[in-house]
Amino acid sequence: xxxxxxxxxxxxxxxxxxxxxxxxxxxxxxxxxxxxxxxxxxxxxxxxxxxxxxxxxxxxxxxxxxxxxxxxxxxxxxxxxxxxxxxxxxxxxxxxxxxxxxxxxxxxxxxxxxxxxxxxxxxxxxxxxxxxxxxxxxxxxxxxxxxxxxxxxxxxxxxxxxxxxxxxxxxxxxxxxxxxxxxxxxxxxxxxxxxxxxxxxxxxxxxxxxxxxxxxxxxxxxxxxxxxxxxxxxxxxxxxxxxxxxxxxxxxxxxxxxxxxxxxxxxxxxxxxxxxxxxxxxxxxxxxxxxxxxxxxxxxxxxxxxxxxxxxxxxxxx
Numbered sequence: 001x002x003x004x005x006x007x008x009x010x011x012x013x014x015x016x017x018x019x020x021x022x023x024x025x026x027x028x029x030x031x032x033x034x035x036x037x038x039x040x041x042x043x044x045x046x047x048x049x050x051x052x053x054x055x056x057x058x059x060x061x062x063x064x065x066x067x068x069x070x071x072x073x074x075x076x077x078x079x080x081x082x083x084x085x086x087x088x089x090x091x092x093x094x095x096x097x098x099x100x101x102x103x104x105x106x107x108x109x110x111x112x113x114x115x116x117x118x119x120x121x122x123x124x125x126x127x128x129x130x131x132x133x134x135x136x137x138x139x140x141x142x143x144x145x146x147x148x149x150x151x152x153x154x155x156x157x158x159x160x161x162x163x164x165x166x167x168x169x170x171x172x173x174x175x176x177x178x179x180x181x182x183x184x185x186x187x188x189x190x191x192x193x194x195x196x197x198x199x200x201x202x203x204x205x206x207x208x209x210x211x212x213x214x215x216x217x218x219x220x221x222x223x224x225x226x227x228x229x230x231x232x233x234x235x236x237x238x239x240x241x242x243x244x245x246x247x248x249x250x251x252x253x254x255x256x257x258x259x260x261x262x263x264x265x266x267x268x269x270x271x272x273x274x275x276x277x278x279x280x281x282x283x284x285x286x287x288x289x290x291x292x293x294x295x296x297x298x299x300x301x302x303x304x305x306x307x308x309x310x311x312x313x314x315x316x317x318x
Contacts, residue, residue, distance in 0.1 A: 021051045021058075022141060023230060025151065025160060025205035025217045028055035031141050033063040033133075040136030045220045049230045059154060061121045061142055065130040068111055080270060084145065087270055092116040094270070096149075112144070118153040118269075148203070148221065152269040156278040159285075160207030162267035165238075167199030167216055168192045170311035174216035174233035176204060177295065178265050179241035184297065186224035188241065191301050193227070195308070201225035203267060206235060206286060214290055236314035237291045238262070239307070244296035247303040249310060252292045259287045 017036040022029045028051060031037065075097075076090025083101035087094065098110030111124040123143060125133075132138070140147045152162050166177040166185035170192075177188050189201040199218030209215050218229040239249065240261060252258050262283055269275070293310070297303035 021053055021055075022046060022049045023051045023055065024049055024219060025155060026057065026158070026207055026215070026232070027151075027154070028058045029141055030054060030058055030060045031063070032061065034065055035063070035130065035133055038136065041133065041138060042141065043137045043139050043220075045222070045226070045228050046141070048228070049220060057158075059119050059121075059150070061123065061150075063133070063143065064122065064124045065127075065133070067108065067124050067126050070108070070111070094118065110143075112142075114150070117157060118150055121150060146221065148267050149269050151205075152267050153275065155205065155207065156275045156282070158207060159278075159282050160205055161279055161282050162203050162205055162219070162221075163262070164202065164265040164267065165204050166201045167204035167218060168196040169199065169229075169231055169233045170196040170308060171315045172233060173236035173311050173314045174199070175236060175307065175311060176206070176216055176238050177241055178238050178262065180265065183241040184243050185241065187299060188297065188303075189225045189227070191304050192307075195304060196311075197229055197231055198225070198227045199229045199231060201227065206282075208282070208285065209234075214286060235290055237293060237310060238286070239293045239295040242294055242296045243298075245298055246296050247298060247300070247306060248296050249303075249306050250294045250296075252294055255287050255292075258292045259283060262287060262292075 018033055020031045020037050022031065074090070075088040075095050077088060078086065079089050080087040083099050086097040086099050092115060094114040096112040097108050100107055109126045113122045114120065121142065125143065129143065142150055148162055155161055163176060163178060164180055166189045168175050177185055179185055186201045189198050192198055199216065200222050202223030203219055203221040205217040205219055206214050207217065214235040215232055216235045217232040220228050222228050266279060266283065295303065
């Protein structure tokens with residue numbers, strides 16, 4: 001069942017009403033569907049990420065609106081089970097079953113089949129999903145709780161990762177404000193509305209550039225602040241957020257401590273040994289090459305000119 005479905009990704013060209021393309025993190029995501037894709041199918045936040053066609057690095061997602069018959073099907077080895085997913089490994093395929101968190105509920109509402117490196121995906125939905133699709137405003141391209149289940153996996157192979165962070169472009173340089181929930185990411189992003197270009201207030205992508213250095217990309221995975229941007233920029237600095245009664249920015253010199261804290265903010269998909277190894281290598285290079293600071297701030301906005309000065313300094317250092 002699985003290898004056959006995966007191998008058919010990338011078949012004949014579909015009509016426009018059944019296919020769309022979206023750019024994120026230096027990649028293009030092609031979305032195909034058995035039902036028509038309308039302007040309202042995906043939430044408005046995706047509009048600025050939409051592009052006219054495939055790129056040099058294109059991932060594929062195909063939506064089907066009928067569940068396959070799994071009775072008697074060998075799904076392979078169970079490698080993970082915790083609602084909402086049971087994940088199996090079979091040959092060169094990964095099979096994700098959407099399961100209920102309720103004990104005793106055996107209903108499967110989704111079957112997702114990835115190829116080996118998670119670059120191609122078929123998603124099979126139950127009958128209720130067709131109505132959801134027609135109602136529109138889907139908040140993810142995969143129709144999962146989060147597209148990071150796919151994207152965070154493939155980024156590791158591309159020397160990149162998702163970070164819990166707010167992102168802003170100032171003076172052509174990207175700044176990431178790093179921290180967990182309640183660290184103040186959304187508060188800081190509100191301060192920078194109209195000052196710089198807000199990328200996303202909760203999750204941004206960092207990738208190594210071919211010529212060296214790192215680049216930050218905005219994503220559609222916003223939190224409290226519904227502002228997103230498809231822009232990208234060279235990454236000038238990471239600022240670790242600390243709520244405080246004062247406003248100051250201090251350079252962090254303990255790289256081991258920075259690495260430990262940054263690892264705590266990386267977005268994790270299905271974790272495997274090879275994913276961890278690649279992600280650890282990326283984090284190690286980020287902490288070695290990108291200036292890292294502790295940013296203490298209050299709600300007054302007095303931190304903004306200090307950050308602007310930091311961005312201006314990074315600009316002149318190019």
